[in-house]
Amino acid sequence: MTDHNITIKDILTSTKSIALVGASKKPERPSHRVMKFLMEQGYDVYPVNPGLAGTELLGREVYAALSDIPVPIDMVDIFRNSDAVGPIVDEAIEKGVTTIWTQLNVINHAAADKAKQAGLKVVMDRCPAIEIPKLGLLKE
Numbered sequence: 001m002t003d004h005n006i007t008i009k010d011i012l013t014s015t016k017s018i019a020l021v022g023a024s025k026k027p028e029r030p031s032h033r034v035m036k037f038l039m040e041q042g043y044d045v046y047p048v049n050p051g052l053a054g055t056e057l058l059g060r061e062v063y064a065a066l067s068d069i070p071v072p073i074d075m076v077d078i079f080r081n082s083d084a085v086g087p088i089v090d091e092a093i094e095k096g097v098t099t100i101w102t103q104l105n106v107i108n109h110a111a112a113d114k115a116k117q118a119g120l121k122v123v124m125d126r127c128p129a130i131e132i133p134k135l136g137l138l139k140e
Contacts, residue, residue, distance in 0.1 A: 009135045011099050011121055012128060015074040016044055019066055019097070021088055022079030023047030025057055030103070030127075031079035032057075037129045038077075041139050046073065066091040075099040077128065078106055085111040093118045103127055 018038055024031045036058055038045050046069045047057045053064035063069050066076065066088070076092045078085055078101065085100075085108035092100055092115070099121040102108070112122045132138055 007121070008123060008126070008131050009137070011075070011101075011123060012132060012135065012137055015099065017046065017071065017073050018043050018075045018077050019046045019048050019063075019069055019073045020077045020079065021048040021066070023049045023052065023057055023062060024079075025052060025055075034077070034079070034103075034127065034129045037132075041132060041137075046071075066095050066097070069095075073097050075101055078102045080106065082106050082108045086114070089115045089120075093120065099123070101126070101128065 020031065020035050022031050023035055026032055035045055035047060039058060045060060047060055047062045048066060049062055050064040052062040055062050073095060076088065076097050078088055085102060085106065089100055089111040097120065100115045101123045102125060104125055104127050107125050112124055115122050
């Protein structure tokens with residue numbers, strides 16, 4: 001197993017709360033499926049989508065921004081375009097989040113560097129719903 005996998009495994013086993021930025025109410029969207037999967041795996045997931053703020057998604061209140069979530073967050077899982085990652089990283093740093101995770105094809109090296117310089121762990125261009133089974137972390 002590579003160090004890279006150990007890091008991802010460590011992140012996935014130590015994370016309890018996840019803010020899912022770009023949450024969708026459409027069941028066919030990857031963000032909706034991943035949110036449901038993460039909840040089934042026991043994570044405390046907080047959907048973030050300004051357009052859905054104040055509504056419920058999979059039984060969870062939707063927030064307009066990371067700063068609106070009233071509890072500490074371990075990881076931010078980003079389902080947004082690569083160019084939207086920078087401001088989300090700024091908000092995550094301010095909130096005291098420990099990990100930034102960007103989904104498949106969401107790549108922003110400047111934002112990743114900024115997060116790392118602030119002491120955050122960064123996983124880019126990966127999906128926890130793919131990594132969890134691959135690393136043998138599935139909960140029945």
